[in-house]
Amino acid sequence: MPTIERPLTVITKYLNKPIKVVLKNDLVYGGTMVECDGYMNLVIEKAAEYQGDGKKVKYSKVLIRGNNIIYIQLTPVLED
Amino acid sequence: MPTIERPLTVITKYLNKPIKVVLKNDLVYGGTMVECDGYMNLVIEKAAEYQGDGKKVKYSKVLIRGNNIIYIQLTPVLED
Amino acid sequence: MPTIERPLTVITKYLNKPIKVVLKNDLVYGGTMVECDGYMNLVIEKAAEYQGDGKKVKYSKVLIRGNNIIYIQLTPVLED
Amino acid sequence: MPTIERPLTVITKYLNKPIKVVLKNDLVYGGTMVECDGYMNLVIEKAAEYQGDGKKVKYSKVLIRGNNIIYIQLTPVLED
Amino acid sequence: MPTIERPLTVITKYLNKPIKVVLKNDLVYGGTMVECDGYMNLVIEKAAEYQGDGKKVKYSKVLIRGNNIIYIQLTPVLED
Amino acid sequence: MPTIERPLTVITKYLNKPIKVVLKNDLVYGGTMVECDGYMNLVIEKAAEYQGDGKKVKYSKVLIRGNNIIYIQLTPVLED
Amino acid sequence: MPTIERPLTVITKYLNKPIKVVLKNDLVYGGTMVECDGYMNLVIEKAAEYQGDGKKVKYSKVLIRGNNIIYIQLTPVLED
Known part of the structure; x- marks a missing residue:
């Protein structure tokens, strides 16, 4: 049986790398994740807030605050 | 009396296998589940986000983030 | 004073039996419950998803995921 | 100072008696409460689901599931 | 520095006294509070449910169930 | 590094002083805070409930109940 | 593997500095953060509440109360 590696541990591999975070209220933030904790609270530097079609x-x-997060895109979007 | 096997343990049998996740906001993600934890937080690789009738x-x-999940389809859809 | 038997223990009597689950978003699932845990997370086999008047x-x-569940119908519907 | 008797203990006095449960989504269930636990999860036998003006x-x-409950009517409705 | 007396302890002073409870779904219940616990679960006797302008x-x-409560009016309404 | 003083400890400095509480359902209560606990449950004396433009x-x-609170105004509104 | 520094520890670096807090109900507060705790409960001095296009x-x-917070802007907005 495979072991369970916790995603919240996984996320530390992405410290100091670009991520994108999608929140429950449709806000999207991109930037460099410089800190995180076990509640998915994240500190993002050089953050851009997106709404609809462009940067805001x-x-x-x-x-x-982690409890607003739906998902975190850890790597760039792939081509279709 | 039968014993209770925890589904969250069950899910590890599906590591590195294709799954489909349905979230509360009607988003659907398909891909290979490469990691999971006890809160149903999942890491999916080669993820496709579905909305309505096609891939997006x-x-x-x-x-x-696990608390957005309604259900996880562990195996392919059956024929009607 | 009567003792309290926990429903979540009760549910194990229904392992490998047909159940029906009603979720907060009006989705209904029927099938054989093959696993469950203390959070009411359930694994259902040969699951049918119902919406409105027919199977989908x-x-x-x-x-x-258990926290989406409103109630679990443990036995067949009675005649009126 | 009076002592606090926990309602969840109180509820055991009503095991095997008729109750009525009102849920957040306006569903109402009546029947005999045969089991309960500390999360207000209840098993009801010979349950009738009410919606609007009649039995359904x-x-x-x-x-x-207890976290959907608003209140439990432990005894019959009084005359106005 | 003053000490913190927990309101949930305070509430025991109002056991067997008339209270009024306002819930999240705009329901209001008045009656004699005969039991309570640390989750603000309350048992009310001779309860009247109010909706809009009159008793119902x-x-x-x-x-x-305590988690539906917004506030508890512990004493009668004052004159304006 | 500065130390963290918990706001919930801070709040005790405002016991027996006038505060104003804003709840999630747009209700506003003013009065003298005579008790509080670690869940932000508050007992307010001589409470006035505000809705829209006047006292109600x-x-x-x-x-x-603390979990309905958005914020507590600890001191009077400043002039613009 | 990098270590995880908790953002809630990070936030203490911003004590006595200007921050801006965005809440779930679209309220925005700016001011000097003078206290904080592990639930993201914050005390802000000289707070300005923003709604729409101007100070209110x-x-x-x-x-x-921390559980209403979506995000905290720790430093000034950058030029586009």
Whole structure:
């Protein structure tokens, strides 16, 4: 039987790498994930907030509360 | 009396196999489940996001937060 | 004073028997419950998903996340 | 100072007696409560599901998930 | 620094006294609080359910699940 | 590194002082906070319930369940 | 493997600095964060509440309940 590696441990491999976070209220944030914890609370640097078709606002540092997250895109979108 | 085998243990049998995940906001993700934990947080590789009648976006790696999950389809859809 | 027998223990009597599960989003699943845990997470085999007046999709194996469940019908519907 | 008797202990006095349960989604179930636990999960036998002005469906046995419950009517409705 | 007395302890002073409970779904219950616990689960006797402008239904005994409560009015409404 | 003083400890400094509480359902309560606990459950005396542009109802004592609170205004509104 | 530094520890670096908090109900608060705890409960001094296009109300001291927070902007907005 394979062992279970916790995704929340996995996420540490992506520290200091670009990620994209999709929240329950349809907000999307992209940037460099510089910190994270076991509740999926994330600190993102050089964060861009997306809404609809374009960038909206840039933040130098944002702390996102984990319980609002639907999913985290860990690597770039693939071509169709 | 039969013993209770925890589904969250069961899920490990499906590591590295194709699954489909249905979320509360009607999003559906298909792909290979490469990691999971006791909160049903899942990492899916070669993930396809479905909405309505067709594929929308492909991701090479996505971390889905477990508390958004309604159900996980562990095996292919059967014929009617 | 009578003792409290936990329903989640009760549910094990229904392992490998047909059940019907009603979820918060009005989805209904019928099938054979082959596994369950203390969070009411259930694995159902030969699952049929009902919506409105007829069957919609069949799955050979589905893992339902317990916190979406409103109630579980443990035995067949009675005649009026 | 009076002592606190836990309602969840109180509820055991009503085992094998008729109760009525009102859920968050406006569903109402009446029947004989044959089991309960500390999360207010209840097993009801000879359950009748009410919607609007009349009975809808009868179940021989239903397990209701406690976190959907608003209140439990422990005794018959009084005259106005 | 003043000490913190827990309101859930306070509430025991109101056992066997009339209270009014306002729930998230706009239901209001008045009656004599005969039991309570640390989750704000309450048993109310001679309960009256209010909706809009008048009394609707009376129950001889109701168990209200604490997590539906917005506030509990511990004493009579004051004159304006 | 500065130390973290818990706001829930801070709140005790405001016992027996006037506060204003804003709840998720747009209700606003003002009054003297006479008790509080670690879940932000509050007992307010001489409470006034505000809705829209004016006072609505006064209560001599109200217990507000903490999980409905958005924020607590600890001091008077400043001039613009 | 990099170590995980908890964002909730990170936040202490921003004590006595200006932050901006975005809540689930679209309320936005700016001010000086003078206290915080492990649930993201925050005390903000000289708080300004924003709605739509302009400032609405100023508070000298506000305690914000953490579970309403979507994200905290830790540093000023960057130029596009």
